[in-house]
Amino acid sequence: MIKFIETVGRGLIRFVEEFGLVMFLFLAALVWMLRPPLRLRAVFKQMEFVGVDSLLVVILMGTFTGGVLAFQAYHGFRLFGAEGLVGSTVALGMTRELGPVLTSLMVTGRAGSAMAAELGTMRVTEQIDALYTMACNPIKYLVVPRIIAGVLMLPVLTIIADFVGIIGGYLVGVGLLEINSGIYVAKMIEIVELDDIFNGLIKSACFGLILSLVGCYKGFYTSGGAEGVGKATTQAVVVASVSIFISDYFLTAAMF
Amino acid sequence: MKRLSVEAKVGFFVVIGILILAYMSMKLGRLQYGPDERYEVYGYFDSAEGLVKGVPVQVAGVEVGRVKDITLEAGKAKVILQLDRYVEIGEDVEAVIRTKGVLGDKYVELVLGLPQAPLMKPGGRIQQTVSPTNIDTLLQQLGSIGKDIKELTGTFSGVLGGEEGKASLKIIIDNLQELAQTLNETVKRNQENINRTLDNFSFFSKDLREISGTNKEALREIVTNFREASSQLRETIIALNRITEKINSGEGTIGKLIHDEETVETMNQTLVALRDIAEKIDRGEGTIGRLVKDEETVDNLNTTLSSINEYLQKEQRFQTYIDYRGEYLLDSEEVKSYYSLRIQPKEDKYYLLGIVDDPAGKKKRTVTTTTVGGVTTTEYKEEIEKDKLKFTAQIAKRYYDLGLRGGMFESTGGVAADYYLFDDRLVLSMEAFDFDPDENPHLKFKMDYTPFQFLYLTGGFDNFISDEGKESVFVGIGLQFSDQDLKTLISGVPIPR
Numbered sequence: 001m002i003k004f005i006e007t008v009g010r011g012l013i014r015f016v017e018e019f020g021l022v023m024f025l026f027l028a029a030l031v032w033m034l035r036p037p038l039r040l041r042a043v044f045k046q047m048e049f050v051g052v053d054s055l056l057v058v059i060l061m062g063t064f065t066g067g068v069l070a071f072q073a074y075h076g077f078r079l080f081g082a083e084g085l086v087g088s089t090v091a092l093g094m095t096r097e098l099g100p101v102l103t104s105l106m107v108t109g110r111a112g113s114a115m116a117a118e119l120g121t122m123r124v125t126e127q128i129d130a131l132y133t134m135a136c137n138p139i140k141y142l143v144v145p146r147i148i149a150g151v152l153m154l155p156v157l158t159i160i161a162d163f164v165g166i167i168g169g170y171l172v173g174v175g176l177l178e179i180n181s182g183i184y185v186a187k188m189i190e191i192v193e194l195d196d197i198f199n200g201l202i203k204s205a206c207f208g209l210i211l212s213l214v215g216c217y218k219g220f221y222t223s224g225g226a227e228g229v230g231k232a233t234t235q236a237v238v239v240a241s242v243s244i245f246i247s248d249y250f251l252t253a254a255m256f
Numbered sequence: 257m258k259r260l261s262v263e264a265k266v267g268f269f270v271v272i273g274i275l276i277l278a279y280m281s282m283k284l285g286r287l288q289y290g291p292d293e294r295y296e297v298y299g300y301f302d303s304a305e306g307l308v309k310g311v312p313v314q315v316a317g318v319e320v321g322r323v324k325d326i327t328l329e330a331g332k333a334k335v336i337l338q339l340d341r342y343v344e345i346g347e348d349v350e351a352v353i354r355t356k357g358v359l360g361d362k363y364v365e366l367v368l369g370l371p372q373a374p375l376m377k378p379g380g381r382i383q384q385t386v387s388p389t390n391i392d393t394l395l396q397q398l399g400s401i402g403k404d405i406k407e408l409t410g411t412f413s414g415v416l417g418g419e420e421g422k423a424s425l426k427i428i429i430d431n432l433q434e435l436a437q438t439l440n441e442t443v444k445r446n447q448e449n450i451n452r453t454l455d456n457f458s459f460f461s462k463d464l465r466e467i468s469g470t471n472k473e474a475l476r477e478i479v480t481n482f483r484e485a486s487s488q489l490r491e492t493i494i495a496l497n498r499i500t501e502k503i504n505s506g507e508g509t510i511g512k513l514i515h516d517e518e519t520v521e522t523m524n525q526t527l528v529a530l531r532d533i534a535e536k537i538d539r540g541e542g543t544i545g546r547l548v549k550d551e552e553t554v555d556n557l558n559t560t561l562s563s564i565n566e567y568l569q570k571e572q573r574f575q576t577y578i579d580y581r582g583e584y585l586l587d588s589e590e591v592k593s594y595y596s597l598r599i600q601p602k603e604d605k606y607y608l609l610g611i612v613d614d615p616a617g618k619k620k621r622t623v624t625t626t627t628v629g630g631v632t633t634t635e636y637k638e639e640i641e642k643d644k645l646k647f648t649a650q651i652a653k654r655y656y657d658l659g660l661r662g663g664m665f666e667s668t669g670g671v672a673a674d675y676y677l678f679d680d681r682l683v684l685s686m687e688a689f690d691f692d693p694d695e696n697p698h699l700k701f702k703m704d705y706t707p708f709q710f711l712y713l714t715g716g717f718d719n720f721i722s723d724e725g726k727e728s729v730f731v732g733i734g735l736q737f738s739d740q741d742l743k744t745l746i747s748g749v750p751i752p753r
Binding site: 041155159 | 274276
């Protein structure tokens with residue numbers, strides 16, 4: 001019993017501790033972000049890695065998500081003869097929820113894990129310590145570009161995901177399910193508002209911050225050699241994903 | 257191929273994202289192109305149930321705007337509508353909250369009023385609103401209606417049901433039965449009457465038959481007469497036929513006439529002659545032909561006709577004026593009077609006849625030549641005849657505003673010019689007469705002003721180049737009546753009885 005409490009308590013303490021460390025890293029990154037010179041070269045490199053290189057997976061993810069959403073919505077709406085609303089359902093679902101969340105998860109899997117692995121390796125091979133000795137702050141040099149890239153690139157990826165998702169839904173709805181295209185588009189335009197898109201983009205920016213921050217944190221504080229790096233990578237993906245889901249709920253509750 | 261730089265890749269990527277965002281914003285979110293594109297109106301609804309912000313506002317099914325806001329104001333729903341700038345609605349517009357689609361979405365329909373109604377201004381209030389029909393209310397109403405019906409049937413059952421009801425029903429049925437019985441009896445009682453009537457009918461028809469039977473002879477006679485008449489007619493026709501046959505074969509007088517070659521010849525000749533005459537007339541030969549064909553004849557005829565017309569018109573235009581004018585000569589302090597009759601056959605032409613009473617008198621000069629013993633003495637003798645009348649006879653012609661007169665002026669020859677001004681109200685005249693070789697001619701300038709219809713004022717300078725000291729300025733007054741005026745005046749004078 002004591003042990004159970006001990007375990008829970010230790011876990012709680014560890015969670016609080018880790019949360020505190022993440023916050024510390026975030027604050028440090030903010031401080032260093034505002035301190036010139038900004039290493040634009042590194043920022044662009046990370047942007048390319050997070051954004052441009054994730055384009056293909058995001059497009060694939062978006063198209064098929066939109067398509068499957070159309071299928072499922074059609075299945076439901078057919079029960080009461082409102083197939084025309086499939087388009088608006090797909091568009092609303094993509095812009096408000098699936099676009100930001102799924103894109104973030106994809107990027108977490110692709111880039112978040114890579115960040116953790118990269119920084120973890122640098123940590124265990126003492127490259128970060130070497131940076132300290134060269135009077136080069138590793139937070140400024142390694143963490144800040146990644147966070148900037150995450151926050152800026154995720155909305156861009158999300159809007160692309162929204163777009164291709166709507167197109168995928170249209171292809172399935174009009175092409176396969178033979179819903180009248182005029183009604184499909186008209187209903188979509190009628191129901192979907194600009195706010196839906198923007199709220200999704202705000203959410204995705206938050207998710208970009210979370211995934212890059214968690215990835216960097218897990219990599220930055222890696223210990224225990226190659227095994228530690230592997231563990232950090234796994235944990236980075238899990239923690240970032242869970243954080244995204246949880247924060248998604250609260251962000252959505254707050255915004256809508 | 258050179259690899260794209262990192263910056264270019266990222267930039268390209270971001271640009272694509274922004275473009276997609278812009279496209280989707282315009283498509284889905286309907287970005288406003290500017291604050292002036294729309295204007296707001298509002299209306300109060302008893303209930304805005306089901307209405308949410310952003311639902312469309314339609315006119316005749318066309319979306320023209322959106323519901324901008326819904327607030328509660330004094331227990332009513334104040335709905336603010338945002339309409340496109342180009343949408344013109346009148347002040348008598350009616351806003352109706354309607355339902356569409358399976359899900360019961362609400363929207364606002366604007367029902368336009370008369371086209372001549374004044375336009376609604378931005379920020380104006382829509383006076384007529386119709387709130388949505390609540391299904392609950394509807395069901396409640398239906399429920400109350402059902403209750404009423406139930407009550408009604410209850411009343412019926414109360415009246416008709418039960419022992420009492422049954423009894424009253426039985427009474428009604430009994431009454432009905434009695435009525436039927438009475439009817440039956442009445443019919444039975446009247447059976448005889450009906451029978452009699454029918455008998456009468458049969459008698460009547462029998463009579464008719466008898467009449468036709470007894471008159472059969474007469475009818476037959478009529479038919480026979482007809483037959484005879486027709487046979488006689490046939491004989492007549494046969495006779496006629498015979499006559500025509502005779503004529504054809506040249507028998508009898510008429511037949512001979514028709515059949516005789518000579519007669520035909522004569523008739524033909526007559527016809528030829530007639531045709532010749534007609535042709536001649538047509539060609540303008542002979543007297544009648546010339547008459548008919550000659551242009552001059554036609555002209556003469558036309559002129560004659562127009563002259564007659566003119567004469568008739570002249571009669572209408574013919575006017576006569578009687579005129580008196582008195583001129584007070586300021587120098588000799590005497591009055592010179594003119595009485596004249598103006599005969600005006602045309603508007604631009606008149607004749608003036610008159611007498612003048614000149615206080616200066618008429619000068620008479622006699623030259624007596626006597627020869628006494630080779631010496632010739634010439635004796636000049638001038639006589640002035642006072643109170644002697646002078647005569648006037650002139651002819652006048654008018655060209656537009658200028659009139660020319662000529663003839664006898666105060667018993668001497670002369671000419672004059674008149675200038676008409678202000679619709680003939682003012683006339684300036686210059687007269688020249690009495691061209692005596694020994695004296696200067698008599699020149700007279702005068703001005704006539706006609707303020708009223710019959711009265712005119714005059715003034716001028718008489719004999720102003722006189723070498724006998726007779727020049728004089730004058731003022732005067734005149735009266736002029738036309739024959740029409742006189743007629744009116746005379747008929748207007750009351751005659752004492």
